[in-house]
Amino acid sequence: MAEPMGFFTDTTVCIGCKACEVACKEWNQLPASAGGAPTLSGDSYDNTRRLDGIHWRHVRFVEQFSPDRRDGRWLLMSDVCKHCVQAGCLEVCPTGAIIRTEFDTVVIQSDTCNGCRDCIGACPFGVIGMNPVSDTAQKCTLCYDRLQAGLEPACSKACPTDSIQFGTIADLRQKAQARVGKLHAGGERRAYLYGADDKMLGGLNSFFLLVDKPEVYGLPPNPRLPTRNLVPSSLFSALGALVLGLMGVISFRMRGANAAAREEELADERDRTA
Amino acid sequence: MSAIGLPDTFFTAPPHWRWLIILYFFVGGLAGGCYMLAVLADVFGDPGDRRLARTGYSIAFGAIVLSGLLLTIDLGQPQRFWHMLVQSHTGRPMFKAWSPMSVGSWALLLFGAVSSLSFLAALADAGRLPWRGLSRLRPPSAAGYVVGVIGGLLGFFVAGYTGVLLSVTNRPIWADTWLLGLTFIVSAASISAALLVLVSYVDGWLSTGVYALRRFDAWALVLELLVLVALVASLGAVARIWLSAWGAFLLAMVIIGIVAPLALHWRLVAVGRLTTPIAAALVLVGGFLLRVVIVLSSEGLGLV
Numbered sequence: 001m002a003e004p005m006g007f008f009t010d011t012t013v014c015i016g017c018k019a020c021e022v023a024c025k026e027w028n029q030l031p032a033s034a035g036g037a038p039t040l041s042g043d044s045y046d047n048t049r050r051l052d053g054i055h056w057r058h059v060r061f062v063e064q065f066s067p068d069r070r071d072g073r074w075l076l077m078s079d080v081c082k083h084c085v086q087a088g089c090l091e092v093c094p095t096g097a098i099i100r101t102e103f104d105t106v107v108i109q110s111d112t113c114n115g116c117r118d119c120i121g122a123c124p125f126g127v128i129g130m131n132p133v134s135d136t137a138q139k140c141t142l143c144y145d146r147l148q149a150g151l152e153p154a155c156s157k158a159c160p161t162d163s164i165q166f167g168t169i170a171d172l173r174q175k176a177q178a179r180v181g182k183l184h185a186g187g188e189r190r191a192y193l194y195g196a197d198d199k200m201l202g203g204l205n206s207f208f209l210l211v212d213k214p215e216v217y218g219l220p221p222n223p224r225l226p227t228r229n230l231v232p233s234s235l236f237s238a239l240g241a242l243v244l245g246l247m248g249v250i251s252f253r254m255r256g257a258n259a260a261a262r263e264e265e266l267a268d269e270r271d272r273t274a
Numbered sequence: 275m276s277a278i279g280l281p282d283t284f285f286t287a288p289p290h291w292r293w294l295i296i297l298y299f300f301v302g303g304l305a306g307g308c309y310m311l312a313v314l315a316d317v318f319g320d321p322g323d324r325r326l327a328r329t330g331y332s333i334a335f336g337a338i339v340l341s342g343l344l345l346t347i348d349l350g351q352p353q354r355f356w357h358m359l360v361q362s363h364t365g366r367p368m369f370k371a372w373s374p375m376s377v378g379s380w381a382l383l384l385f386g387a388v389s390s391l392s393f394l395a396a397l398a399d400a401g402r403l404p405w406r407g408l409s410r411l412r413p414p415s416a417a418g419y420v421v422g423v424i425g426g427l428l429g430f431f432v433a434g435y436t437g438v439l440l441s442v443t444n445r446p447i448w449a450d451t452w453l454l455g456l457t458f459i460v461s462a463a464s465i466s467a468a469l470l471v472l473v474s475y476v477d478g479w480l481s482t483g484v485y486a487l488r489r490f491d492a493w494a495l496v497l498e499l500l501v502l503v504a505l506v507a508s509l510g511a512v513a514r515i516w517l518s519a520w521g522a523f524l525l526a527m528v529i530i531g532i533v534a535p536l537a538l539h540w541r542l543v544a545v546g547r548l549t550t551p552i553a554a555a556l557v558l559v560g561g562f563l564l565r566v567v568i569v570l571s572s573e574g575l576g577l578v
Contacts, residue, residue: 050287050577051577052287088444091370091372091373092370092373092375092443093370093373094358094368094370094373094376094379095354095357095358095361095362096357096361096362096368109363111362112354112362113350113351113354113357114349114350114351114352114354114355114357114358115349115351115354116348116349116350116358116375117289117291118289118373118375118439120287120288120289120290121286121288121291121443121444121445122442122443122444123286123287123444124282124285124286124444125285125286126285126286126287126577127287128287129287130290130350135350135351136350136351137350213278215277215278215279215280215285216277216278218277218285218577219285220283220284220285220286221282223282223285224282224444226442226444226449227372227442229438229441229442229449229452230372230374230438230441230442232452233437233438233441233442233452233454233455234438234455236452236453236455236456237434237435237437237455237456237458237459239456240434240455240456240459240460240501241430241434241459244310244459244460244494244497245310245430247463247490247493247494248310248314248318248463248490249314251314251486251487251489251490251493252314252318252319252323252483252486253318254489255320255482257485257489258482258483258485258486258489259485261488261489262481262484262485265480266480268547269547272547
């Protein structure tokens with residue numbers, strides 16, 4: 001197996017040019033819209049708005065303005081599938097379409113996926129969406145085809161500021177730590193890494209350098225696996241089945257009462273017709 | 275609205291499970307519930323309840339066929355429905371014990387097979403088939419007990435796994451509670467008993483088992499009310515989502531589908547001979563509304 005590969009996205013140097021989005025769409029032949037003319041968000045310069053089946057990279061524009069709009073700050077982040085080491089989508093996928101590759105990335109095989117959409121609700125980051133061309137669930141493949149050919153992914157190749165860096169996870173983590181140290185030394189004390197260690201879902205193979213709370217970037221502070229609910233949910237259901245079964249047996253065994261209720265109703269019926 | 279302080283489930287995307295899936299949750303609940311009640315009627319009822327059990331098996335069979343159709347046409351690629359059961363690349367069986375949708379697919383297949391046997395037995399019992407021996411696939415024969423117990427257990431599974439499936443995601447409400455499977459299984463019991471009672475009243479045969487089901491339904495409704503209170507409590511702060519039109523919808527569901535039928539059942543209100551059938555019809559409406567609220571109130575949340 002090849003070494004685990006991934007992305008390190010340093011949001012502090014993203015300029016919001018969207019070259020990554022375009023390169024991704026070009027290489028992966030993704031449509032511009034899900035049918036019809038592309039629409040504008042209307043309340044933001046961010047017209048991509050979110051990751052889905054036809055947007056595998058999304059440059060998120062976080063527009064923070066004071067109420068009178070005299071002061072403002074822009075945070076820019078090129079968002080992408082996190083290629084979790086413990087991936088919720090892969091866990092629930094009932095067809096085996098979602099696989100872990102030799103590069104430790106997570107890929108949906110479009111010829112196997114039947115579009116049940118379980119993975120869409122299972123992803124802790126809302127990354128996956130339906131692609132209207134294939135009618136299957138799709139997301140970033142970390143350019144699996146390019147990786148197999150020894151190339152780097154289209155987005156990181158196109159990124160003009162190296163906000164998106166591609167490499168082995170071990171290398172990227174070192175680089176990212178060094179970058180955080182440099183920012184701290186330079187006075188940007190808020191800089192920290194999101195998902196760069198094993199604590200978050202076993203590690204995110206695409207992790208981020210952020211300067212505000214995860215929620216500000218639309219990221220969950222504590223993403224978890226969907227199967228955390230499996231055993232307790234199942235036990236409560238089994239308990240319900242047991243109680244209902246007993247209730248059913250008792251109801252049918254109360255033969256005297258059942259017969260009396262029947263007699264009563266039939267008598268009522270006779271009275272009414274008489 | 276600031277995203278700070280939102281639960282983790284609000285940073286996820288909706289799977290767009292809508293009316294076909296809501297209808298499946300309802301019809302699938304009826305399939306599992308009616309089968310389970312039919313087995314109980316066969317095993318613990320009077321000889322006069324054979325017809326009640328036959329009705330239960332017939333509804334279960336029709337409902338499980340409809341369930342399979344609903345689930346298949348909801349897929350993005352319906353012709354690949356079999357990928358749930360067979361790995362398309364290797365031809366080996368596809369099964370993940372920890373994925374409710376994977377286990378559920380197998381349960382639907384097996385339940386479909388077992389309920390087909392019971393349906394054949396019911397037809398043979400009613401004299402609609404030339405092979406009367408097939409009626410031995412129902413209790414009280416030994417083979418019938420085997421079929422009935424396996425089918426009854428699968429029926430419970432089919433009625434409840436859908437709620438567990440919703441919880442084994444990362445979506446708001448669904449993944450914020452452990453009680454959806456319990457809620458669906460109790461509701462499946464109440465709507466199934468209601469449907470069987472309704473059919474027997476419409477058809478005009480009233481075996482003693484119908485009165486057992488009436489009592490069972492009242493108990494199931496009381497249990498359902500308790501479970502719903504526990505469900506709201508288990509959601510904690512997330513329950514605030516229901517301080518909206520969805521909450522009004524849920525309250526309407528409780529009044530239409532639980533309080534009113536119980537009032538009719540206990541004859542606090544009576545509308546003559548229609549009292550029982552009206553109560554049963556209201557339970558069915560309520561069971562459908564419950565699924566509408568649980569599925570759709572989550573759909574609009576998160577990264578939409």
